[in-house]
Amino acid sequence: MASTHTHTPTDISAAPKAMTLTLKVWRQAGPQAEGHFEEYKVDGIIPDMSFLEMMDVLNQKLIVNNVEPVTFDHDCREGICGTCLMVINGSAHGPDRGVTTCQLHMRRFQDGDTIVIEPARAKAFPIIKDLSVDRSAFDRITAKGGFISVSTGNAPDANAIPVPKEASDLAMDAAQCIGCGACVASCKNASAMLYTSAKVSHFALLPQGQPERASRVLSMVKQMDFEGFGNCTNTGACEAACPKEITLENIARMNREYMRAMFLSRKG
């Protein structure tokens, strides 16, 4: 993993130093309301805190001061559920490569820094409140073909079909997508190609995925367009923002799969 933060020496007994930060946070009361940036100061932020723990400090302070806390979605806080997407200083999930917001730590920031915190912005991800957005469009894309149609009970023995290790590893690389939407948030076209292509790749690479290979890519792409996501113009911002480091190779593969399906499919 391309980690950009520095490694501190091994002195584990040194007490961490607290920081004071200025936060500019997007506040928006509801989907139809007008939003604006609000400025807050937080202090006592220590380097070991995660970004979300810093947000907790802010919210506890707001509650004490009778100000409604900032709404942000979060859950596992260990980088795997994909809930906690926010845009930090213009980057989805903040400045580090290959991490979610919850795994971004405050040691990445300096005392006195100003941090701008916004929701993901995309037509297909309407804002619900403050930093929380509606990403259900991803579920609807998945419902159109992001699966292998095998009902429970129909499976042959798990070792009946050997899968070459390379194909399995590549499928796993694609399957690591956590559906957070950082790709959409970072793309100037608000495209969902990285998300969709990760699913298409995962299945296209496996023998189990072959029977529905053509119909899957056609219907998922159709739904993706229908949801109002933009197209891909090969900038690569999505790959840079992806906390699971899903590569552009998947988009290339999806394009090939799409072409292949267009020629082979009888449905058109």
Place this chain on the structure above:
Amino acid sequence: MTNRVLDAKSPQGPLADKWTNYKFESKLVNPANKRKFSVIVVGTGLAGASAAATLAELGYNVKAITMHDSPRRAHSIAAQGGINAAKNYQNDGDSVHRLFYDTIKGGDYRARESNVHRLAEVSVNIIDQCVAQGVPFARDYGGLLENRSFGGAQVSRTFYARGQTGQQLLIGAYHSMMRMVGEKKIELLARREMLDLVVVDGKARGIIVRNLVTGETERHAADAVLVCTGGYSNVYYLSTSARMSNATAAWRCYKRGAAYGNPCYVQIHPTCIPVTGEHQSKLTLMSESLRNDGRVWVPKAVGDKRPPAQIPDEERDYYLERIYPSFGNLAPRDVSSRAAKRMCDEGRGVGRSGLAVYLDFRDAIKRDGIDTVKEKYGNLFDMYHHITDENPYELPMRIYPAVHYTMGGLWVDYNLMSNVPGLFVLGEANFSDHGANRLGASALMQGLADGYFVIPATLANYLGGTKLEKIDTQNPAFAEAERSTQAQVEKMISIKGTRSVDDFHKALGKLMWEYVGMGRTEAGLKQALIEIPKLREEFWKDLRILGDSHDYNLELEKAGRVADFFELGELMARDALDRDESCGGHFREEHQTPDGEAIRNDEKFANVSAWFFEGEGKTPTLQREELKWEFVHPSVRSYK
């Protein structure tokens, strides 16, 4: 009043035939009739998503409820290490019976034989199903499936997908579920939280949910309700559970008459990243799979604060290898956690707080090379590096036990049905299968066993053999349940006190960790039974929630969950006090051997404790389900 007879309904016959006999004798619902039945599935983790998908495939009308924005985010996703199955692909002597036996023994002889054997039986089908769905399990160069070992077992039966097995299995179930959503056989209701169970004529017939975005309450009626909402580790505030994980759905079922089984059985996982300060919002697990290659140690000398690299081998105490030579670093979780605590209590803990032990990969890296270690555990090492800012390829990991899983939960019979007919409980939310301690890589197995393979049979048996009156959401029971949930919401909002939900939750967590944590005593538990109600009273007087109830209000959501944690925490203490023995994760300090191992009392406690709600402010009552040992003879659980 609901049924209070705790009949396990275990089928007759030899152990290995029970499930087959059950399925043959079970009532069926014919394919054309399935669409006439509606089922509500609450929760979309492994148990819920697999159940929703499977029942919809069979033709039932399914409503799936999740509090998350997407079903894929349920906390099953965070399981790292793997899933057990008795495939014996490694030819190392595994079998259904061995998996059954390991699970019963691992649970310290406090689980029901019939349920556990069924779990071991269907484990093999789970792997087949998941591979067919495209779950990218690790494979060898011949293209066949790889395995690794987990605690409490001497065979390699754990299937894994890098360090994110839970995610891949959940996504497999989610895909299957979304296929059914696309075919309009499942109605998916996201960002909704179950706040009450609706019981009509003694049967579970629906639920009340809060739409978390709009704040509206909704009524949903059905012929059966499946609660698949996970465990209650977050009673402790700090745990490896996700922040939203909660016990509310299960707890509200308890308050509608469902018995709560063994609430005191909590698993403290030995390998978590230590706490760094008061700001800590959750604890992160480092998968048990790491103990395949990592060696656990502390300095031999008390107070040795040298950096680990400067402590030579002869001054290190590899205490798990020393105390448990046959299982070594793969001793079960409860045993390993208590050993770590003992080392730290002796003053040999490491790191800034002294509340940590080392998990060292130096020897594995030397033996297998850094690339091999990276391929097996890369994402776990990265995660550790990100959180601690220490590179585990160079420095040993520092780990400490943390609350991880709850074996207790709503009581269910062999059908996974609670004592409230029509209320089924699947996965971690029920008390079944793991006894007093769960073995690693068995939670995923249980969730999927329940959802894919058990519930289709047992639900049909119930629906096919029960007369269900037609009802709708205009039934007075719905109105009453809706009113009571709304009243609670409004009450919390109107307190307008001074302390935040988190403030109270943290205080509760500290009480629970102190008195109902790794080591429990009669005096401590009695103290907990005084202090928890006192703090709860404060909560209801001094809680501050800003904003209003007809909005997306995260503080309000949390408040409802914490209100339930107060009540559940008290029940846990009560149960731990009543169970005057040590078993599995429940360690009563009064009952231990001179070297600190648990001493069970089979004469008095070879049973399940099931608690019944008697009304607000009243002491709950206890009934016991005796565990019958037909096939296994409980013995002292030794891993030495």
